[in-house]
Amino acid sequence: MSGKTGLVMPWEIKKQLGACTETLSDLIAVExxxxxxxxxxxxxxxxxxxxxxxxxxxxxxxxxxxxxxxxxxxxxxxxxxxxxxxxxxxxxxxxxxxxxxxxxxxxxxxxxxxxxxxxxxxxxxxxxxxxxxxVSCQAENLPFDGRWKISADTIRALPQALDAQQTGFNHTGGLHAAVLYDASGNLLLLREDVGRHNALDKLIGAALRQGIALPENKIVLLSGRVSFEMVQKAVNAGIQVLVALGAPSSLAVRLAQEKKQTLIGFLKKDRFNSYSGWERIQ
Structure with missing residues (x-):
């Protein structure tokens, strides 16, 4: 028996524009x-x-x-x-x-x-x-290999392939993405879900099932903000570099710093903020 599939579903909506009302078929995220x-x-x-x-x-x-x-x-x-x-x-x-x-x-x-x-x-x-x-993390601190450093250009370029790959979000605006890249910024895996933590779990699980070693110089990009649990999951999986388009919370920043993880937020085409683990950025 197979499970249910489908990130989106059609739904009839009433769209209000000024004094006019229009009936349209829209797509919504399935939950x-x-x-x-x-x-x-x-x-x-x-x-x-x-x-x-x-x-x-x-x-x-x-x-x-x-x-x-x-x-x-x-x-x-x-x-x-x-x-x-x-x-x-x-x-x-x-x-x-x-x-x-x-x-x-x-x-x-x-x-x-x-x-x-x-x-x-x-x-x-x-x-x-x-x-x-x-609310704690028992994982050991992440290792730092001084031979691997990420250039700022590589970090800023990470979202470029996201728009084309994040099909569910493009249709609904209601899905989060977690994306896995190699050390050079090449996209390896992408998973979407209505839940931020679910998207990251799906990404981690897919990597395990496909034999991709997450602790070996990998980068993970999150489409939203970063909570404590997102950093905790990433640390437990051995992910050394966690990048987000949104903001991290104070607990997320403290945990990343404690576990020696590189945490980046507010990623844009021309800038980003580094909250911990600056030694991995070239």
Whole structure:
């Protein structure tokens, strides 16, 4: 059974222009819930847990689940999963919206850091945490290889290919993008979603499934602002350079500085702001 697909859908609207009203067919971003059910072995018995429900754009769901599990530290590589599939015994309205994941039996699972409410809406992930203590990042500091430096010209050129590739946003104006580049600024992967954190999870998951090593001199561009959780996910994935078209929050900046990540915001064609990790910029 396959999941639902499609980033956009048609919708009839009434457009008001001055005193005139016109009926038009428009495109809107699709948003539907996705539930992740985790199966893991504990004390010789298989356990099942409804892990999280996130509001996402249907499509590339396996990338999303893989990236979420990796960014949350539940898995460390793709082969930690035995299998991943859509649930078939669900209500008609849940078809394509529930994924079961089974981990390897010998994989230690610690879910204490995932004490979230079971509902996370699309625009925010960290607000689902149930305790302030959960807002932390246990990952080690990112390495700095002095032989790899990014030129300012490469950074400023990153968005040039984005307009042509971000088709969902171009149709609706309602989707976020996360984009992966190599050290020279060549676009490798792009993922879109109504949720900023979902787009990044999809990108991380796609890289894992395609065997792309994120810690090896890669750059990630985000189409929106940068929250604490976005930096946390990127650090957990080993991403050394995180660039955004929007603004970072104070917690995002502090975490990036603490973990030795290069964090850039307000990227424009002719300028950008560096908040941490300046040593990687030439």
């Amino acid at each position: 539907e819930p996705l539930q992740i059910r985790l199966e893991y072995e504990k004390w010789g018995k298989w356990q099942e847990k409804d892990l999280v429900v996130t509001m996402r754009s249907p499509g590339q769901d396996f990338d999303l689940v893989m990236g979420f599990l990796y960014a949350e530290g539940i898995i460390r590589e793709e082969k930690d999963l035995l299998w991943m599939r859509y649930c078939q015994r669900v209500k008609p309205e849940e078809e394509g919206n529930v994924i079961r994941v089974r981990l390897h039996g010998n994989l230690p699972v610690n879910l204490e850091n995932l004490e979230r409410n079971f509902f996370t809406h699309a625009s925010c992930g960290v607000c689902g945490k149930t305790a302030i203590d959960a």
